[in-house]
Amino acid sequence: MTEADACVLRARHLSKRYSGGPQTVDVLSDVDLQLRRGETLAITGASGSGKSTLLHLLGGLDAADSGSIEVCGADWRALNPAQQGQWRNRHIGFVYQFHHLLPEFSALDNVMMPLRIRRMPVAEALPRAAALLEQVGLVQRLRHRPAELSGGERQRVALARALVTEPALLLADEPTGNLDAESAEQVFALLQRMSRQHASAMVLVTHDQSLAARCDRMLRLQHGKLQPPPA
Numbered sequence: 141m142t143e144a145d146a147c148v149l150r151a152r153h154l155s156k157r158y159s160g161g162p163q164t165v166d167v168l169s170d171v172d173l174q175l176r177r178g179e180t181l182a183i184t185g186a187s188g189s190g191k192s193t194l195l196h197l198l199g200g201l202d203a204a205d206s207g208s209i210e211v212c213g214a215d216w217r218a219l220n221p222a223q224q225g226q227w228r229n230r231h232i233g234f235v236y237q238f239h240h241l242l243p244e245f246s247a248l249d250n251v252m253m254p255l256r257i258r259r260m261p262v263a264e265a266l267p268r269a270a271a272l273l274e275q276v277g278l279v280q281r282l283r284h285r286p287a288e289l290s291g292g293e294r295q296r297v298a299l300a301r302a303l304v305t306e307p308a309l310l311l312a313d314e315p316t317g318n319l320d321a322e323s324a325e326q327v328f329a330l331l332q333r334m335s336r337q338h339a340s341a342m343v344l345v346t347h348d349q350s351l352a353a354r355c356d357r358m359l360r361l362q363h364g365k366l367q368p369p370p371a
């Protein structure tokens with residue numbers, strides 16, 4: 141494997157400022173970040189420190205004011221919006237604090253969605269989605285809609301949806317923030333197991349120091365900079 145292959149994410153000199161609102165907010169200033177294949181990184185930081193902003197930039201959902209971001213070798217700025225969508229679908233899995241499942245669709249259909257967007261035939265997508273749901277312990281809930289699932293179950297469906305494409309990069313924004321301790325542990329353990337299984341790199345934003353400590357690396361976002369946590 142070459143060095144370029146091994147590097148799933150490379151962000152250089154990232155800066156982001158929100159200037160449209162009542163006051164200008166400098167959220168990120170000159171942030172550098174690299175992630176190798178299979179590496180897990182926890183990002184902690186106070187509320188409002190810019191963690192979600194950073195994940196949005198990394199996932200190409202918002203543009204930085206300056207700096208560059210490459211995911212699996214492609215710079216977001218070199219891709220048009222349609223290509224960005226395809227690149228995200230192919231290489232990135234997102235998990236959020238709130239599950240963002242489609243309410244009208246069953247667990248199975250929600251998990252199949254990223255594969256169907258790739259135009260994978262149902263006959264191929266369905267067994268893959270079902271297998272993922274089985275891995276997250278929801279084989280008995282395939283036909284349930286999000287409203288018919290518990291919070292922890294919804295989050296496990298969201299995990300299955302993020303992982304069904306076997307992405308090289310997982311971006312998880314407080315995926316356990318809404319869960320009780322036991323469900324949080326379960327969801328984190330699944331994230332870790334699946335990231336190992338497919339060598340997916342992961343950026344995990346969390347307020348939970350004990351979960352953060354179980355990642356390969358931990359950084360703290362403060363005053364617009366990513367810093368090693370205090371010893």
Ligand SMILES: Nc1ncnc2c1ncn2[C@@H]1O[C@H](COP(=O)(O)OP(=O)(O)OP(=O)(O)O)[C@@H](O)[C@H]1O
Nearest residue numbers: 158161165167185186187188189190191192193194
């Ligand atoms: N669209 C926007 N316009 C103006 N300011 C914004 C916008 N989005 C976020 N901000 C500000 O940028 C800062 C960083 O927000 P962000 O959501 O990235 O923080 P966070 O670290 O994810 O916080 P939390 O832990 O509460 O989720 C906040 O002070 C917020 O008020």
Ligand SMILES: [Mg+2]
Nearest residue numbers: 191192193313
């Ligand atoms: Mg946030």
